[in-house]
Amino acid sequence: MNIIINGQAENIAGENLSVAKLLALKNVEAPDMVSVQLGGEFVPRADFETAKLKENDTVDFLYFMGGGGGGGL
Amino acid sequence: MDFTDEQLERYSRHIILKNVGVEGQEKICRGRVLIIGAGGLGSPAALYLAAAGVGVIGLVDGDVVDRTNLQRQVIHFTPDLGLPKVESAAAKIRRLNPDVRVHTYHTLALAHNIAGLIKDYDFIIDATDNFPAKFLINDACVLGGKPFSHGGILRFDGQAMTYVPGAACYRCVFTAPPPKDLVPTCAQAGVLGAVAGMLGAIQAAEALKYLTGIGEMLTNRLLIFDALAMNFRTVKMRRNANCPLCGREPRITGLADEARPVCDLKNAKH
Numbered sequence A: 001m002n003i004i005i006n007g008q009a010e011n012i013a014g015e016n017l018s019v020a021k022l023l024a025l026k027n028v029e030a031p032d033m034v035s036v037q038l039g040g041e042f043v044p045r046a047d048f049e050t051a052k053l054k055e056n057d058t059v060d061f062l063y064f065m066g067g068g069g070g071g072g073l
Numbered sequence B: 001m002d003f004t005d006e007q008l009e010r011y012s013r014h015i016i017l018k019n020v021g022v023e024g025q026e027k028i029c030r031g032r033v034l035i036i037g038a039g040g041l042g043s044p045a046a047l048y049l050a051a052a053g054v055g056v057i058g059l060v061d062g063d064v065v066d067r068t069n070l071q072r073q074v075i076h077f078t079p080d081l082g083l084p085k086v087e088s089a090a091a092k093i094r095r096l097n098p099d100v101r102v103h104t105y106h107t108l109a110l111a112h113n114i115a116g117l118i119k120d121y122d123f124i125i126d127a128t129d130n131f132p133a134k135f136l137i138n139d140a141c142v143l144g145g146k147p148f149s150h151g152g153i154l155r156f157d158g159q160a161m162t163y164v165p166g167a168a169c170y171r172c173v174f175t176a177p178p179p180k181d182l183v184p185t186c187a188q189a190g191v192l193g194a195v196a197g198m199l200g201a202i203q204a205a206e207a208l209k210y211l212t213g214i215g216e217m218l219t220n221r222l223l224i225f226d227a228l229a230m231n232f233r234t235v236k237m238r239r240n241a242n243c244p245l246c247g248r249e250p251r252i253t254g255l256a257d258e259a260r261p262v263c264d265l266k267n268a269k270h
């Protein structure tokens, strides 16, 4: 299946792929730290298992970025 | 507003910009920008806005300057250790540009004071380092109808988006703060100092574009960059109908404080 992940065209093996499965395939270790946009719509976290990808979909993983420096960014 | 010869000289590189001109510089000089957080993002943002001649710069920060700050918080110098960050930053702004009026608020932005802090400003810069503050700033700005710039950094990565009333808000993208146990602790994370500078400068540019009304704001887009690959991209987005704040059925109608992370690197166990 051809999909565009984070702006890059990729071919992912498998049919009926869920967002949760794609996150696992792409080695996203903490899915709770990522917001997923599929075809221009945000996927509610509760729907990661049920939301499915189809041919030519565009998917973006948007990571929480807050601090890191600590003591004032 | 009548510029003196000195001001025409000081701001000449703005004034010769076709989109800015004397009128744009006047708008900057009448502008009021509040910077919440006088750290890694707030330092460069404050310096550029001061140099640009923003009329009033407000600084909100409850911290004092610590040695670990000096690697990236470029408005604070070694002799400032122990000073409130807002005082250290205000002193530099005044030396850089005496045209600028600086208001300092030596406090955290919290649910009980944030509406009062933002109300007299045209544009707000979220230069904070934690999610409770980022969500609070978003909620206060959306509920108060104030435009603001979100900025976040982690290690070598940065992200930014701008909210103006009617556009997608931070909660449209990130519904609620992430689980606390997943947020990298101070000892695990870290940030390349220059990455903070890049992002703070982007936030200052957004504030100046807003004040002058030029260009396209970073609205309905999330800018993401990776400084290791030096790769930038923007992800388009729309308002989220399920947003708990600005969606069809808002669940958040007021401001509340969430627990803040305790971040003390000196006491962190490695």
Ligand SMILES: [Zn+2]
Pocket (backbone or CB within 6 Å): B168, B169, B170, B171, B172, B173, B239, B240, B243, B244, B245, B246, B247
């Ligand atoms: Zn929203």
